[in-house]
Amino acid sequence: MQVTIDVSMYPNREDFIPPIKGFIEKINCYPGLEVQTFPTSTVVQGEYQAAMQAVQDTIAACREEFDMAVYVLKVIPGYEAF
Structure with missing residues (x-):
């Protein structure tokens, strides 16, 4: 099954651009x-499965590298946005 996941990242720091670029x-x-x-x-x-695992792993890696951030996810199973 295909999925579309919309991810917004809100780093808890003044210099918020590097963590967002790192996630991307x-x-x-x-x-x-x-x-x-x-x-x-x-x-x-x-x-x-692949998309959910990729997002989960990327959030975990960013947590270790950039510390605290808030993530907002919209998960749309069975939908192909592109």
């Missing part, structure tokens, strides 16, 4: 996913 760079490394970045969110589309 990391999520783009996963094969088999289509990723598009917009001014307020990044949209990840692909097979459900």
Whole structure:
């Protein structure tokens, strides 16, 4: 099943751009996913398990590298945005 995941990241720091760029760079490394970045969110589309795992792993990696952030996800199963 295909899924579309809309991710917004809100780093808890004044210099918020590097963590957001880090998230985008990391999520783009996963094969088999289509990723598009917009001014307020990044949209990840692909097979459900792969896309969910990629988002989960990327959030975990960013937590270790950049510390605290709030993430808002919209998960739309069975929908292909692109």
